[in-house]
Amino acid sequence: MYGSFYRAASLKEAVFLLAEKTVSTKILSGGTDLMVRMKKGEICPDRLLSITRIPELAAVRRENGKIVFGSALTFSAIQSSILMNEEAPFMIEAASQVGSPQIRAVGTIGGNVVNAAPHADTVPVLVALDGKAKVVSTRGEKLIPVSELVLGPHRTALLADEILTEFSFEVLQPGTGTAFLKLGRRSVMVRARISAACAVCLDDKDIVTDVRIAAGAVTPKCERFRPAEEILLGRRMTEKGIKEASGEVSREMVNRGGVRWSTEYKAPVVSVLVERALRIASSRAHKEFMR
């Protein structure tokens, strides 16, 4: 299945081992995707490189108006992060709905993004946050927006010798409400057929001062739905506006991905899911405003 196993004690060591050209090395984090693929025989690297003992890859911190968090943070750790609860509660909603408690205990956000499954629950949230990924190799480090890192289903811009070390996002405006909703074939242990991640900031007159809309498993690449956001931005938040913006998401989904066998189902349903997420985020924005 694989030749050798190595557990890196530091980022420097991991980067050095990944740069070795004579052996094919695959990063192992929680293994919830990788081990499944290896068992199926889809990949068999010479060496597995575990990154779960590198302390900085599992930390969350506030830094110069940003929240920065390690790629090896498990879904369970995200669920219990006070900082994440304060600044991006929809990330906690997304993490809480991944798989089962066993999967959440070992599966990581970095693995979720690098595996780049269309149903990956944390990707729409990171995209709505305009999240950036820090990528490190022996050549240096770079910051890539998550919307550009994930190129499409199971494809990323990451090179074989690169490690995704952390994510960051600018703290949302005070008074922002967020919501993540996921729709699947069952109510638990379910991969998203469609998901929606929305953030809404309202002023004291209900005028939308910031809005972000992203959806999972509906377009080849996860990006914010800017034309739909523009329908709401700078205007009073109303039911009519929410419906117009959600309808625009549905139209844009078809424009981006074309008509597929699933379009008949997904086009109306993504509109309803975004509508609900916008409504929840708006009502939470009100509560945030009153705090």
Ligand SMILES: Cc1cc2nc3c(=O)[nH]c(=O)nc-3n(C[C@@H](O)[C@@H](O)[C@H](O)COP(=O)(O)OP(=O)(O)OC[C@H]3O[C@@H](n4cnc5c(N)ncnc54)[C@H](O)[C@@H]3O)c2cc1C
């Ligand atoms: C039963 C089950 C249910 C699931 N349910 C859901 C669900 O509801 N929602 C959902 O979104 N996902 C779900 N998943 C998938 C989810 O568990 C994974 O996507 C997980 O997040 C991957 O993280 P990991 O740490 O296990 O990654 P691994 O499996 O260790 O790695 C995945 C890939 O990412 C690479 N990688 C990992 N970390 C890094 C890094 N820091 N830098 C560079 N490359 C890296 C690995 O080399 C590998 O190619 C489910 C999986 C299972 C088995």
